[in-house]
Amino acid sequence: MEWEVVIGLETHTQLQTKTKIFSGASTAFGAEPNTQACEVSIALPGVLPVLNREAVNCAIKFGLAINAEIAPRSVFARKNYFYPDLPKGYQISQFELPVVGKGAVTIQVPAVGKNAAYEKVINITRAHLEEDAGKSVHGAVEGMSGIDLNRAGTPLLEIVTEPDMRSAAEAVAYAKKLHELVQWIGICDGNMQEGSFRCDVNVSVRPKGQKEFGTRREIKNLNSFKFMTQAIEYETRWQIETLEDGGTIQQATVLFNPDTGETRAMRSKEEANDYRYFPDPDLLPLEVTEADKARVKAQMPELPEAMKARFESEYGLTSYDAATLTASREVADYFMSTVEAGAEAKPAANWIMGVLSAKLNAEEKTIAQSPVSAVQLTSLLKRIADNTISNNAAKQVFEALWNNDGEVDAIIATKGLKQESDSGAIEAIIDEVLKANPAMVEEFKAGKEKAFNALVGQAMKASKGKANPAQVNEILKKKLS
Amino acid sequence: MINSSLKQFSQMLAKKEISSVELTQVFLNRIDSLNPNINAYIALDHAKTLAQAKAADARIAAGNVAPLTGIPIAQKDIFCAKGWQTTCGSKMLANFIAPYDAHVITQFDNVGAVNLGKTNMDEFAMGSSNETSYFGSVKNPWDFDRVPGGSSGGSAAAVAARLCAAATGTDTGGSIRQPASLCGFTGLKPTYGVVSRYGMIAFASSLDQAGPMAKSAEDCALMMNVMAGFDERDSTSLNREKEDYTRDLNKPLAGLKIGLPKEYFAEGLDASVGKVVMDAIAEYKKLGATIVDISLPNTGLSIPVYYVLAPAEASSNLSRYDGVRYGHRAAEYTDLNDMYSKTRAEGFGAEVKRRILIGTYVLSAGYYDAYYLKAQQIRRLIAQDFVEAFKQCDVIMGPAAPSTAFKAGEKVDDPVAMYLQDIYTISTNLAGLPGMSVPAGFSNGLPVGLQIIGNYFDEARMLNVAHQYQQVTDWHVQMPEGLA
Numbered sequence: 010m011e012w013e014v015v016i017g018l019e020t021h022t023q024l025q026t027k028t029k030i031f032s033g034a035s036t037a038f039g040a041e042p043n044t045q046a047c048e049v050s051i052a053l054p055g056v057l058p059v060l061n062r063e064a065v066n067c068a069i070k071f072g073l074a075i076n077a078e079i080a081p082r083s084v085f086a087r088k089n090y091f092y093p094d095l096p097k098g099y100q101i102s103q104f105e106l107p108v109v110g111k112g113a114v115t116i117q118v119p120a121v122g123k124n125a126a127y128e129k130v131i132n133i134t135r136a137h138l139e140e141d142a143g144k145s146v147h148g149a150v151e152g153m154s155g156i157d158l159n160r161a162g163t164p165l166l167e168i169v170t171e172p173d174m175r176s177a178a179e180a181v182a183y184a185k186k187l188h189e190l191v192q193w194i195g196i197c198d199g200n201m202q203e204g205s206f207r208c209d210v211n212v213s214v215r216p217k218g219q220k221e222f223g224t225r226r227e228i229k230n231l232n233s234f235k236f237m238t239q240a241i242e243y244e245t246r247w248q249i250e251t252l253e254d255g256g257t258i259q260q261a262t263v264l265f266n267p268d269t270g271e272t273r274a275m276r277s278k279e280e281a282n283d284y285r286y287f288p289d290p291d292l293l294p295l296e297v298t299e300a301d302k303a304r305v306k307a308q309m310p311e312l313p314e315a316m317k318a319r320f321e322s323e324y325g326l327t328s329y330d331a332a333t334l335t336a337s338r339e340v341a342d343y344f345m346s347t348v349e350a351g352a353e354a355k356p357a358a359n360w361i362m363g364v365l366s367a368k369l370n371a372e373e374k375t376i377a378q379s380p381v382s383a384v385q386l387t388s389l390l391k392r393i394a395d396n397t398i399s400n401n402a403a404k405q406v407f408e409a410l411w412n413n414d415g416e417v418d419a420i421i422a423t424k425g426l427k428q429e430s431d432s433g434a435i436e437a438i439i440d441e442v443l444k445a446n447p448a449m450v451e452e453f454k455a456g457k458e459k460a461f462n463a464l465v466g467q468a469m470k471a472s473k474g475k476a477n478p479a480q481v482n483e484i485l486k487k488k489l490s
Numbered sequence: 491m492i493n494s495s496l497k498q499f500s501q502m503l504a505k506k507e508i509s510s511v512e513l514t515q516v517f518l519n520r521i522d523s524l525n526p527n528i529n530a531y532i533a534l535d536h537a538k539t540l541a542q543a544k545a546a547d548a549r550i551a552a553g554n555v556a557p558l559t560g561i562p563i564a565q566k567d568i569f570c571a572k573g574w575q576t577t578c579g580s581k582m583l584a585n586f587i588a589p590y591d592a593h594v595i596t597q598f599d600n601v602g603a604v605n606l607g608k609t610n611m612d613e614f615a616m617g618s619s620n621e622t623s624y625f626g627s628v629k630n631p632w633d634f635d636r637v638p639g640g641s642s643g644g645s646a647a648a649v650a651a652r653l654c655a656a657a658t659g660t661d662t663g664g665s666i667r668q669p670a671s672l673c674g675f676t677g678l679k680p681t682y683g684v685v686s687r688y689g690m691i692a693f694a695s696s697l698d699q700a701g702p703m704a705k706s707a708e709d710c711a712l713m714m715n716v717m718a719g720f721d722e723r724d725s726t727s728l729n730r731e732k733e734d735y736t737r738d739l740n741k742p743l744a745g746l747k748i749g750l751p752k753e754y755f756a757e758g759l760d761a762s763v764g765k766v767v768m769d770a771i772a773e774y775k776k777l778g779a780t781i782v783d784i785s786l787p788n789t790g791l792s793i794p795v796y797y798v799l800a801p802a803e804a805s806s807n808l809s810r811y812d813g814v815r816y817g818h819r820a821a822e823y824t825d826l827n828d829m830y831s832k833t834r835a836e837g838f839g840a841e842v843k844r845r846i847l848i849g850t851y852v853l854s855a856g857y858y859d860a861y862y863l864k865a866q867q868i869r870r871l872i873a874q875d876f877v878e879a880f881k882q883c884d885v886i887m888g889p890a891a892p893s894t895a896f897k898a899g900e901k902v903d904d905p906v907a908m909y910l911q912d913i914y915t916i917s918t919n920l921a922g923l924p925g926m927s928v929p930a931g932f933s934n935g936l937p938v939g940l941q942i943i944g945n946y947f948d949e950a951r952m953l954n955v956a957h958q959y960q961q962v963t964d965w966h967v968q969m970p971e972g973l974a
Contacts (some may be wrong), residue, residue: 051816053590055570056688056689093812093826098812292725
């Protein structure tokens with residue numbers, strides 16, 4: 010039987026506010042345990058929450074970015090359960106009325122094997138504001154468990170999709186797209202190691218063509234794209250094998266173990282908590298007015314979709330190139346800087362996606378960490394455009410820039426990379442080459458096109474790579490005709 | 491002297507007839523001699539109290555005087571006060587020293603009032619007789635065999651026995667007004683949102699409201715001037731302009747329309763209490779008021795609605811008492827769940843457990859719609875009753891409690907009978923309206939309170955209505971024999 014996997018994601022993004030969602034305590038990561046836990050974070054008797062409006066602005070930004078309905082009135086609710094790192098015994102979240110309603114994001118699923126790349130729209134069900142819990146610390150004191158409440162009350166936006174994804178590749182493409190988007194609009198630092206961006210993945214399988222969904226299991230807390238792929242692939246295989254062996258799937262929460270590459274059930278549905286949600290009487294309903302939305306909209310950067318369309322129409326880039334350049338805010342900013350500094354868009358795009366990207370990958374750097382600035386790259390591109398250097402020489406200049414060996418013109422001068430564009434000098438070189446390679450000339454005249462390229466190569470070699478290749482081609486063609 | 495009004499105390503201090511330290515010492519001496527029997531206070535710290543009095547004297551000497559500067563006030567043990575044991579009447583917090591001040595405490599500190607100590611209360615403010623306190627019951631100063639009412643029973647006994655100049659209380663379903671009625675003094679529950687709840691240990695967040703407990707309406711007005719005001723740390727605190735609650739005290743009452751809800755004089759009201767209330771109404775007629783018969787048809791639903799909503803909120807509010815970070819923790823346990831259950835089984839008393847169970851039940855999946863949501867709907871109907879009533883009258887009057895103080899132990903095994911104590915007060919909490927209890931006479935030697943309910947933010951008018959009555963009656967200045 011052919012099976013189809015159905016996937017939906019719930020993503021917790023930590024919002025980049027200076028202070029916590031319901032108190033004035035700092036949200037900075039990595040401080041000594043409990044040094045960023047004020048009386049509200051500790052949940053002392055008598056304390057009350059006060060909503061941090063900055064967190065709301067982050068939610069509005071996200072809603073605008075995915076074209077979602079933003080609720081004029083939403084409600085904070087208490088999710089009640091006992092856990093040592095949950096100081097109040099309830100988490101303040103949103104339940105029936107979330108701040109962000111239905112929206113959508115478009116993902117680019119990369120080509121795999123013989124399957125071509127494609128675009129797909131993933132529908133967002135909702136996104137709601139809530140507070141993070143603290144952390145249990147085991148082993149800091151022998152035989153004891155500690156509680157660190159620094160993280161308690163950090164604002165989260167939980168983003169929930171429809172079960173729209175049909176492969177691990179789609180799920181990861183969505184997660185990556187979301188990961189870039191929340192950084193693009195500046196609401197989340199995207200740091201997955203520190204837990205700023207965590208995904209829960211709901212997976213079910215069904216016979217291809219069946220309408221009803223299968224029973225789902227939820228893989229909790231995936232904090233890398235690699236683990237997400239492994240976890241979904243394992244879970245899908247496991248569910249299919251279980252069903253093919255005549256078994257049934259029980260609704261459950263599962264954990265992925267990166268060491269074994271397997272998923273394992275944490276608790277079944279029967280043991281699931283009844284969270285006894287009810288509206289938090291300590292907080293008023295959250296109102297978002299048209300004016301609030303307008304104010305936030307005015308602070309929003311150009312969104313990736315809009316920028317992509319602009320790159321295509323304004324600079325004549327292909328859809329693929331425009332998508333690549335707008336895959337992250339940093340790359341887009343870099344590209345825009347080169348264009349603003351006077352580079353031609355197409356060669357700039359090619360260099361960024363080609364030479365620069367390869368080098369960054371090789372040295373595991375992000376574009377923001379690139380030793381070659383957008384301005385330097387632009388100078389380099391200008392020297393290619395005005396025929397001062399050849400493309401090959403430009404690569405040497407790029408290497409030198411990367412190694413911080415000075416500015417473009419100085420490097421060209423020091424390394425003697427200036428291209429020979431004097432047609433008299435080039436003619437002289439070509440005459441020498443024709444004289445030294447009569448066999449090749451004969452081959453060409455006998456109809457072997459390849460011989461022409463070999464002669465160009467000889468001429469370039471004789472000029473030590475400095476001859477302008479276009480001129481070499483032109484003169485050689487004339488001489489041989 | 492102990493019978494003086496706040497204004498008189500203030501004048502004595504201003505004229506240097508007495509220092510704050512001396513005045514405070516007078517009350518501390520009374521407390522030392524009477525409290526072991528009455529049990530109104532559960533935390534006393536004479537050194538800390540006298541240090542505050544000394545600071546107040548310095549302030550008075552420097553001419554930096556506010557109306558309550560140097561005046562000794564009793565604080566209900568529901569308010570966190572930095573460095574003070576703050577227990578909320580529970581074993582759960584018996585070892586808890588608050589590291590911060592509630593807004594109300596800060597407000598009193600800012601004017602240089604003196605904190606005499608923390609007063610006894612029903613555990614987590616759940617009770618109408620002060621018998622659920624972990625620190626023992628409180629005696630009604632009018633009859634030591636009887637209860638002072640609750641939950642603010644310690645503050646009530648302290649005011650009635652003149653163990654303080656005035657006190658603070660909180661009122662979730664009647665916890666200021668019912669004890670004020672049973673102990674014969676003036677108590678006011680303000681409009682919800684007028685006094686910040688920050689630092690006030692939560693029972694039922696949407697109903698809890700702090701207010702003054704004092705001898706007279708004028709004293710309550712002066713207390714309100716300190717307690718009320720916007721606080722950005724409480725999202726339900728209302729951002730209104732600061733008002734002077736004494737401003738209307740002396741307005742004549744001619745033309746005042748008093749609504750008498752027929753439901754407040756129906757079955758369940760002790761006849762002698764009803765008579766005292768009607769005598770008070772007659773007095774108001776003499777002052778120029780007219781009487782309008784009104785109806786609050788959903789009154790009968792107020793207790794069932796309250797006993798769904800208040801426990802629901804309480805069950806969640808009290809979840810933080812888990813033994814992890816502060817407060818009581820069981821000495822021995824096998825694992826995390828065992829620690830939770832033993833800690834909470836040991837730390838909470840029976841009434842608190844009952845309400846946590848009710849609250850957990852009504853919020854549970856499958857029951858939420860039938861109980862919690864339905865109760866919220868009826869709550870709106872109850873509030874609507876008052877909106878209609880206030881179209882016909884300026885204030886509503888009736889009894890504050892259905893009977894006078896009952897005997898200790900009489901209702902402890904009958905929670906429903908205990909809950910009915912708040913039949914006339916609970917509706918105003920559900921509607922968020924202000925309510926008062928004013929001494930109106932006696933029945934068999936026990937005080938009876940007249941309840942005055944006002945429209946939203948009508949505290950100044952209610953205080954005016956009460957004050958004018960207190961100008962022509964002397965019920966409010968009477969005090970228990972043998973305690974003078």
